[in-house]
Amino acid sequence: MKSVLIVDDEMDMAMALRESLKRCGFNPVVFHNPVEALQECNLNDFSLVITDMKMPKMNGIEFLQEIRRKNIFVPVIVITGYGTVENAVDAMKLGATDYIIKPFSFPMLSQVIERILPSGGEDSIAESPVMKHILSIAREVAKSDITVLLTGESGTGKEVVARLIHRNSSRTERPFIAINCAAISESLLESELFGHEKGAFTGAVERRQGKFELANKGTLLLDEVSEMAYPLQAKLLRALQEREIDRIGGRTPLPVDVRIIATTNKDLLSEVRKGNFREDLYYRLNVFPIKLPPLRERREDIVPLANFFLSKLSAKMNRVLALSADFIDYLLKKSWEGNVRELENFIYRSAVIARGEVLLPPPDAFAEGNPSDPSGGRTGSLKDMEREMIIETLRKTSGNRTKAAEVLGVSVRTIRNKIKEYGISEEELKE
Secondary structure: OOEEEEEOOOHHHHHHHHHHHHHOOOEEEEEOOHHHHHHHOOHHHOOEEEEEOOOOOOOHHHHHHHHHHOOOOOOEEEEEOHHHHHHHHHHHHOOOOEEEEOOOOHHHHHHHHHHHOOOOOHHHOOOOHHHHHHHHHHHHHOOOOOOEEEEOOOOOOHHHHHHHHHHOOOOOOOOEEEEEOOOOOHHHHHHHHHOEOOOOOOOOOOOEOOHHHHOOOOEEEEEOHHHOOHHHHHHHHHHHHHOEEOOEOOOOOEEOOOEEEEEEOOOHHHHHHOOOOOHHHHHHHOOEEEEOOOHHHOHHHHHHHHHHHHHHHHHHHOOOOEEOHHHHHHHHHOOOOOHHHHHHHHHHHHHHOOOOOEEOOOOOOOOOOOOOOOOOOOOOOHHHHHHHHHHHHHHHOOOOHHHHHHHHOOOHHHHHHHHHHHOOOHHHHHO
């Protein structure tokens, strides 16, 4: 968990910042006196500093100067009032990472922090010993170019860990390219992986680079690699062994320098025994295996993840949302067969239909045999619930279809089509 130093002489503001950052999955440490902050804490222990501009004994600029004088280059966000924008610009010249003008919303602060600390996302949330260990291993293996095979049930966060490995590798400034082997047909997947020349087949009207070329010098994620057709596996094996590819219709092989990470939700060795997966490709991919446990086996991560997803949604909806104690109890009692992905979707749906600023469990949440849904005890078909969810989201985004689409995780076209399909009128959105 990343630590954030808060320096603000206004007690209410400092406490509000602390609570907001805790909900975002950070460990905030508060000082009301900047001189004491410099004397009593090791600034190297913090991932971020947030300081007010106007404070007694030492203002924000002087505090920043002292930090830099000590050769400490932790990111610094300066909070300033309307009348001190010029001072904030001066602070930026001294090395402040960003500044925020009062009054500001905490979702906006969350967005600024997320931009400054991109690694402080889902892949940094681990309270359970097993996930702390796995993430530690992932960061270590990132330092080499070794091929990694990530296994585990669907929704456990395999792609999240893959991105963490890339971000902590020497290839971090180069592309991270992902391809879902299960979502593309065999004939199209070959072209997607290796590219094709103009005229190579019907419809190939121009030369196209494949994922291997696009990921050159970077990382290529082969998601659900177990779903790749058997004949294509031989071509993938050759590309991995020779470190070169052949475009479809190409005359000469092209050298590529790509770090491979593969994922699967199946027992790949079992697939080898069944004849569904090449044994030689299995051993080529299974150089450093990492197995992600299901969420039900790391229950300490449920609430921190829920708070993280809620903070992201709060920023999108421009609302400050929180989890009630009953809602947390409900989360901890669920089995989460769909793992982290199911939890994220559940939080989003629950927030969208929430009547207030605090998420509550369904009225019959703790009744025996209660279905695991955020419908609040509503009855009706899934289409009825979907219709209501779209209406609720559009109301909360003042009818802005683009924002509604972002909140629901769908395209604007889908929103338009659903409005038409369900006959949602403008009058309903004003209620």
